[in-house]
Amino acid sequence: MERRRFLKGLGAVALGSTVVSRATKAYSAEKRFVWRMVTSWPPNFPILQTGAERLARRVGELSGGRLTIQVYAGKELVPPLGVFDAVSQGTVECGHSASYYWAGKSPAFQWFTSIPFGLNAQGMNTWLYQGNGLKLWQELYAQFNIVPRPAGNTGVQMGGWFNREINSLEDFKGLKMRMPGLGGKVLKKVGGTVVLLPAGEIYTSLERGVIDATEWVGPAHDLRMGFQKVAKYYYGPGWHEPGSVLEFIVNKKAHDALPDDLKAVLDVACAELNVQMLTEFEHENAKGLQTLMKEHKVKIKHFPPEVLKGLRKVAKETIEEEASKDKMAQKIHRDFSAFQEKMRPWANISEREYYNFII
């Protein structure tokens, strides 16, 4: 109060004069931390690995070098899918990955990345920051000594590359498609055959007819995989992943050891990466799509509305089944679904109208 009154009294005093000499209060610069971050991405993998590296640099800048994070891509220190366990066990202090990779531990993990016909990037952020999303995520991860933060989003993904036209739900029957996760479970229910393949084998499998279709990420990454050379149609939207959240995870003991200002540094750096990565995906996907359409003459196809309607119905059943497997999954599913319902009328008169009138 006193300082406030004092400042008011300053009136239009010249800038710079408010620089006060060094405070005597002990400052958290006393301690320096050197951390290691492991990721699930290949070295230099665009947007994701480069995003994790940007996060580390930003933390270094913001902390004035008091918290240094060394980043290791997938396989450099631990396997790409060993990130969670490495952070949980304290082998490393932190990691960058996606929660649905850990669905083997519990179906509950899937809701913190993306759910078929679930929330898009804006919706996920709203659930995480304003709803119960982050609280539930923290509750789940606390069981594994991990503190999670949203740290990036892919935006709406693409539906995939097909060598068969999809005009009705019937066309999924007998379709051999590379599609992991919940999307794959939905595909199976409509008569498709799910084929799981490592990234390096997808192209050849599609070329040789071992599979009829594959999903990957979005135009920016798909273009680099060269799928346009071995598939006839490129379908959208990615109903199975409408806005996948990336995670920054910290070992709880390491997190607890930080002073408050460095905890805040991690939080804001993650929030910045969250919005920056989404815009990078948006921009690179828009450019990638143009290249695919103009240079490679790729046929962009929209799943017919009836197909999406059918898939949505089956997805709902699939998700209910997943949720029923585990008490925590059930709790998260209920909160997520109620939140999506609550947001729907507003989305209908705002963003939905926006996208329809501008296109």
Next chain:
Amino acid sequence: MERRRFLKGLGAVALGSTVVSRATKAYSAEKRFVWRMVTSWPPNFPILQTGAERLARRVGELSGGRLTIQVYAGKELVPPLGVFDAVSQGTVECGHSASYYWAGKSPAFQWFTSIPFGLNAQGMNTWLYQGNGLKLWQELYAQFNIVPRPAGNTGVQMGGWFNREINSLEDFKGLKMRMPGLGGKVLKKVGGTVVLLPAGEIYTSLERGVIDATEWVGPAHDLRMGFQKVAKYYYGPGWHEPGSVLEFIVNKKAHDALPDDLKAVLDVACAELNVQMLTEFEHENAKGLQTLMKEHKVKIKHFPPEVLKGLRKVAKETIEEEASKDKMAQKIHRDFSAFQEKMRPWANISEREYYNFII
């Protein structure tokens, strides 16, 4: 390089052991800064003023108290629309406001908040962070000794409260509406009468028939104004403001005086506020809309597609005219329009499909 090799050598060393004792390098904790922020918002104004205050607190936390920002609401130190000049002249170090309030200086300012039928929040962020948006904004503001940062977004606004049904473009003829800015210019072109009123007089003017309609913000703020008591219909979407950016502006001399880590602190705190404020608007608007529909039985109306099509055509002419008034506005307009065109095919197969299939 040496440190990296050293760290690799540590292997699975226990957490906490990597805490290194205090470095000898001089640290920027040497100087403390006390700044004042003025805003264009009333005291305690939800989401906007509270957001500006959150930004200030966050900067304090992140800087370990080295940069303290005292926040003054509109009128507390300078008038709400005096923010830009106060920051430009160095009366205060920083401010929180919206660039289109300064359109009197040059039409160019309008593109950094929102343009009728322009980009939504996600699009504005993509233009600002990945396109030329922020560069152009900085170029414009450098002429006024100001460094700008995006620091919040309202999301899609509402079209407004009407006591007359809008079934065709003809229905705007003779309509007396409170609608400032570019939206008002479009309204005038379709035969409406623009009435400018201070916030405190809108309710009574609508009640007494001095005006037939008014726009404000979105359900959360509109509900507080009580317009549901004096207007028959609530129209969406807000075609005139599809995603208004809020700005954090800093006097250049004050900005230059900061060490690099505190400049970075301001950048990330603004990025965090940017994504947080948008989600707060989304969440509060969704709740506000439910209250209006369920408790106040408000009729939510969608502008017919033909009306939006007509308004869009007139808006395009209006914006071209605005851009032609000033060289910088022309430059910004060209970049903005080209960017929006570039993003359109991607938006069409991604977010547009998303909003259509989930509703």
